[in-house]
Amino acid sequence: MRLPALLLVTFMAMSAAPAHADPSTGRFDRPHAGFSPAWTTLHPGRLEAGPIDAALERVRGYTDVDAATGHPLFSGAVTLMVHDGAVVAHRPAGWAVRYSDKTTELPVERRVPMAEDTIFDLASISKLFTSIVVMQQVDRGRVRVDQPVSRYLPEFGVNGKADITVEQLLTHTSGLEPYLPLWQAWPDVPSRIKAVMDVAPKTPPGSTYTYSDLNLITLGVLVQRVSGSPLDRLVRDGITRPLGLVDTGYNPPAAKLDRIAATEYQPNTSRGMVRGTVHDENAWSLGGVAGHAGVFSTARDLAVLGQAILNGGTYDGHRILRPKTVERMLTDFNTEFPGNAHGLGFELDQRWYMGALSSPRTAGHTGFTGTSLVLDPMSRSIAILLTNRVHPSRDWGSVNPARRAVADGLAKALAVRPQRGPDAWTPSTSGATLTTGDLPGARRVSFDAFVDLDVGDGVVLQAGDGTTWRDLTTLTGTGTRTWKRVDVAVDANRLRWVYTRGTGYGGRGVYLDGIRVLGDRGTLLDAERNPEALTSAGWLRVNR
Template identity: 80%
Template sequence: MRLPALLVATMLTMTTLPVAAHADPSTGRFDRPHTGFAPPWTQLHRGDPGLDRAPIDAALDQVRRYTEPDATGHPMFAGAVTLLAHDGSVVAQRPTGWAVRYSDAKGTELPVEQRVPMADNTIFDLASISKLFTSIVVMQQVERGRIRVDQPVSRYLPEFGVNGKADITVEQLLTHTSGLEPWLPLWQKWPDVPSRIKAVMDATPQTTPGTAYTYSDLNLITLGELVHRVSGSPLDELVRKGITEPLGLPDTGYNPPASKLDRIAATEFQTSPPRGMVRGQVHDENAWSLGGVAGHAGVFSTARDLAVLAQTVLNGGTYDGHRILRPQTVRLMLTNFNTEFPEDSHGLGFELDQRWYMGALSSPATAGHTGYTGTTLVVDPLSRSIAILLTNRVHPSRDWGTINPARRAVADGLARALAVRPQQGRDAWTPTATGATLTTGDLPGARKVSFDAFVDLDEGDSAVLQTGDGTTWRDVRTLTGTGTRKWTRVEAAVDGSRVRWVYTRGTGYGGRGVYVDGIRVTGDRGTVLDAERHPEALTAVGWRLADR
């Protein structure tokens, strides 16, 4: 989506945006999505917002199990810190495993007394989550009038406008639609920082700008140079003055000092370049070769610091009385500019609606980012929730596999802890297994069925309303609503003497699930079945009654 320049300008100059009242009945609910930001005074604190602890504890236990060796002979990751928050309440913050566990690339384990356990304040190399810090700095420069996102980058960095890049806009860099290739081996093929930056400036697009989505580190390296040029200050100083100092993030920044080394999680044992076990320096070779400060990587942080940044986003750009972005700017950063590329929804910096790591928290409004070192941030404005999983999955080797199942487990745990409350009565029907059926008995004279439905499913999953005679069934309605998080009233004609609901689990990542409530079947003479009064009239195979 290419937003017209006037619309972008309007969004950046608006002065109001709705916030919720202090007493919010949506707290703890998945089925009451918010449309505005959280109250600007919301701060992270320990509390109990009424969530179901069982899914959270199950997710935390799953993360712990991932630190144990599996069929591969090694764990998914050496250690992790998980932080979950809802409506400002930190409902879980748990370290598990080891910040330092191995001595070499082969996975030789250190003696237990030489290992370093994970702690709440362990500092992680955020890898590509660093891109969010760069994007925020870019938008701060937009607010100051130094940059316009709809303008060519070459307007600010003339040396960038070569080899077919003259018309690439700032927006295209932020949304990865510039056409630039994913990366270049800067550390390997160019001898120093100036030549490496020049290599990025000289790059030729692989595809016509604006015609495809290609995730590229070069986009953010360029933006790091852009903000330096327009502001006169280097990127690390802009991040410090514009983000970490006003928000009070003491453990967030580039090139952490040696005094904090004992709290930093180790990453990879690298032989090319010959860096040995990397700890306290950025893992990404290109960022390392650029002095540890680059637009695409280099930021270190803790789970708590990152949660404050996430809450700042939920608050519309402010935290503890310190504003780093206008509400309208945050809204713009969370607006999908990539509607032409539906699998790659992207705001100005933030990824959007990526179920592969956002799990059941995913929706068109859900924002976040991941990092190659094993880091994950999910910010869900609809439920005002935060899911953070920081791991050192590349310790000691990047070749030990993906941590995406752990990412989804954490997001799913928080999503399932949030309630889906029945619309009528004390409970609603929800399926527990694929192929589950919920069927009425014979209903002579039935003409119409009506019911409330809540549906949040992944692509490939299905929930279908059918009517028939008990032997032959016909699909009447496919229940939809993925990402909307709202109950809807469904009405359909009955063709036969019975009605049933069928749930089928696909091969995707799943969602929050399906709920059916307030079932009523009517005929020419009035109500034939009121399932709220007579739930026993339904035959449930793989469905159960639930109160949340």
């Protein structure tokens, strides 16, 4: 079975001390190489409160009416953050039901507030459930990802699709177009499924990355064919039941309606305000159970699933996937398509919603209804934001700023500890400079650097006379999360470090420590002993 030529990470089951004894706990600058210990389960815990509280307040603020638009960014949300199994934040905000139609707000007494156990339509996060079921069939030997889909679904192998593989469906490299209006253009479930089986590729299979609902709809049909069981039963028996996810599944029962967040006002489907049935029109037209959408869940249930993935496929003694299978789901198979890293199911390294938790190993998915799940194996952390951003309208804007705020808040709550002495230098503004005084006879400068920045951000070490400057070296880095020692030859009277913020989404930040300048006769500057010898414009001394 084919694996990518370049594996970005090798995950291994780890035999280690319990998580609470791990010196890396609470640290951003001590990345883990493998899975969390298999015994890790969710439990109450704490991290640095400031960044987390700030993120939670930003999420809450998005539920307020914006004066410029006349409406909130989203009606309500539930945020959940986990580090090393410890639930460090779990907070509702706003309203699960706020509107009676596309423009009319309900009186406060008729609204339904968000709660920790509010049930959300996960939208495309459902694709992860389908992908897990597919990989369970791989574990059972019923499916091979390198084989043509037509081996399992002969009717799919028409109109140029005979060679499309299961892997290409999982990684969105099949060439299929993103969407078909199944609910409008075809009259019933059999004809809608046939339309997906019959569709021709939009681009040659394997030539491009194109995110497509049709890929996962096809996989939902495939797992039913090879197993003899419908997708909802496979999800129930293979995921939700063993993991104890009591509020997760398709077509939630009417008894839970009072806990379900409303989605969109849809007069075009004759459903009015959608609540308790799947928002996605195609999934709705397929009976609420489809490979691309349809799963409902709570933040807590989704966190359990996320922890099972971080644990290598197991939670509380119940295994749903083999460790090697999880490894493949979290390994980039799309190295030919930079910016579209994708494992066998999970998206990887997508800073636009993963924020400062981004790295080549960070996995997750989003959903059109305003949901997101981010799993960071390097810090063993989970960031979940569930919103009903389509309530009452899908046209009110993107929730990506809120998604990044949650991921950033969790990342910033994890410490970057100074390497030498009690503190290190970090910039607080774009264009910040950290400058030495006159250092006649300077020959070498060395310092420790931690750099976790977005593309376009950087720190430049410059040499000069205080008036003119020339670049010596540029510090960049994304996703490595480790300190490194920098040693540079110099021939100048002064040195300075200039931080520039680019136009991207940022990262965990940059830190300088242990700055030391040597001349022919020894040390000219030891900033650990004499930090006042550095002049700061926008750099701060911090201890984390």
